[in-house]
Amino acid sequence: MAKTKTSYFCQSCGFQSAKWLGKCPSCNAWNTFSEEILVKETKNTSGSSSLQRARKPQLIQEIDVENEQRFSSNDSELDRILGGGIVPGSLILFGGEPGIGKSTLMLQLALQAKGIKILYISGEESEQQIRMRAERVGINNPSCFILSETNTQNIFKQIEQLEPNLVIVDSIQTLHTSYIESSPGSVSQVRECAAELMRFAKESATPVFIIGHITKDGSLAGPKVLEHMVDTVLQFEGDRNYIYRLLRTTKNRFGSTNELGIYEMRGTGLRAVDNPSEILITQRNEPVSGVAIAASMEGMRPLLIEIQALVSSAAYGTPQRASTGFDLRRLNMLLAVLEKRCGFRLGVKDVFLNIAGGIKIEDPGNDLAVVSAVLSSNEDLSIPQDVCFAAEVGLTGEIRPVNRIEQRIAEAEKLGFKKIFISSYNIKGLDVNKYKIKVVSASKMEEVFGLLFG
Numbered sequence: 001m002a003k004t005k006t007s008y009f010c011q012s013c014g015f016q017s018a019k020w021l022g023k024c025p026s027c028n029a030w031n032t033f034s035e036e037i038l039v040k041e042t043k044n045t046s047g048s049s050s051l052q053r054a055r056k057p058q059l060i061q062e063i064d065v066e067n068e069q070r071f072s073s074n075d076s077e078l079d080r081i082l083g084g085g086i087v088p089g090s091l092i093l094f095g096g097e098p099g100i101g102k103s104t105l106m107l108q109l110a111l112q113a114k115g116i117k118i119l120y121i122s123g124e125e126s127e128q129q130i131r132m133r134a135e136r137v138g139i140n141n142p143s144c145f146i147l148s149e150t151n152t153q154n155i156f157k158q159i160e161q162l163e164p165n166l167v168i169v170d171s172i173q174t175l176h177t178s179y180i181e182s183s184p185g186s187v188s189q190v191r192e193c194a195a196e197l198m199r200f201a202k203e204s205a206t207p208v209f210i211i212g213h214i215t216k217d218g219s220l221a222g223p224k225v226l227e228h229m230v231d232t233v234l235q236f237e238g239d240r241n242y243i244y245r246l247l248r249t250t251k252n253r254f255g256s257t258n259e260l261g262i263y264e265m266r267g268t269g270l271r272a273v274d275n276p277s278e279i280l281i282t283q284r285n286e287p288v289s290g291v292a293i294a295a296s297m298e299g300m301r302p303l304l305i306e307i308q309a310l311v312s313s314a315a316y317g318t319p320q321r322a323s324t325g326f327d328l329r330r331l332n333m334l335l336a337v338l339e340k341r342c343g344f345r346l347g348v349k350d351v352f353l354n355i356a357g358g359i360k361i362e363d364p365g366n367d368l369a370v371v372s373a374v375l376s377s378n379e380d381l382s383i384p385q386d387v388c389f390a391a392e393v394g395l396t397g398e399i400r401p402v403n404r405i406e407q408r409i410a411e412a413e414k415l416g417f418k419k420i421f422i423s424s425y426n427i428k429g430l431d432v433n434k435y436k437i438k439v440v441s442a443s444k445m446e447e448v449f450g451l452l453f454g
Helices: 076-082 101-111 129-139 152-162 187-204 225-229 328-341 364-379 405-414 447-453
Strands: 005-011 033-040 090-094 116-120 144-148 166-170 208-212 232-237 245-250 260-267 267-271 290-298 300-312 320-322 351-353 387-390 419-423 439-442
Touching: 005 187, 033 166, 033 351, 076 245, 076 260, 090 101, 090 187, 090 225, 101 116, 101 129, 101 166, 101 267, 116 152, 129 144, 144 152, 152 187, 166 187, 187 208, 187 225, 245 364, 290 364, 290 405, 300 364, 300 405, 320 328, 328 351, 328 447, 351 364, 351 419, 351 447, 387 405, 405 419, 439 447
Parallel strands: 090 208, 090 232, 116 144, 116 166, 166 208, 290 387, 320 351, 387 419, 419 439
Antiparallel strands: 005 033, 232 245, 245 260, 260 267, 290 300, 300 351
16 A cells, blocks of 8 residues: 655745745745645656666767767757757757647647657647647648547557657646646646656657746746756747747757747748748838847847837936847946947937847847947938948947857848948958958947948
């Protein structure tokens, strides 16, 4: 007979305590402890005992990796985000807000990956509902199997019979194991179900995608140990007022965490955007003031984004500062540099900044474009549409260099820009003669403003 006991878990970080605590000693959150019933079993709880194989120490030079090569998901954005494809045996956590398109993207992955056997497990929808969404997406895959189940023991029995090459679970909060007597979605259930999936993935070399919910503050729901267990954490985000969705990595054991994937939400599903620079720049017939183009970088990917600024006289005593898609604290710093080092009186004016397209960029190489857009709106003078910027602005008013300047220049040239402003320190070792675009270097902001506005 199994011995039943209870324990208290923090619903925020998963910290376990023998008694109820008002404040969690791990994450310092208040009133987050809840009592859960635990059952201690003596038998194996992996759920995949038939898939276990003997392990013994090996020299690192003798480990065979020929059969552990990545394979493509037939989604260019997802492959690049993962570092070049799906790694066999990897456990990938996929999070996002409700209704953002997590299930749609994972179903498209299951339908697009041809030539491999895929098992899509759903604990939130029935097989008929998934079939209806698959018909809306309009993609058919004869090797895609659907299973509507929440018990992990039953799931592993079906996996053992089917032997899929890829498993997708929607979602981890709906699963439950019979070895834990607590409700689905609780800390202990999420942790144990994720541990069973991790053991299955590592023992069978089968990649597993796990969809996870997020809390109201934007973090992944469940214990923090869930993010430590998985190999990759993907975050799907976007503004509901825009049709574009952004896919970012917050953790990746097999690649970079600085990559960015862009999708377009359509009635027939999500479409990967191969050239986001064209959609992030508005095509205008006439030049307007307060608009500047920045040659930005997201990981290895160059992006040309449109920065819009509006400077007006303050209607109230305290000037307003508002920013969308750009760090407000950095905007305040750049405005202080303009006033202190360059003599522009912006302290009594309202300043509003917006990154077109609803995306959020944190690249410091956008600084020069931001200050140029602000001064363009302040002086009511337009910047030529064929001019872009790629430089950081320091507190002393100097134009500082940025990384991957060659990729930024090449992207601007590909989109038809005629002139790009960069830092003088980036010129060293750069062959500007191989570019058709005119490369203008500057070391102080006054030089850029003189060339732009005379």
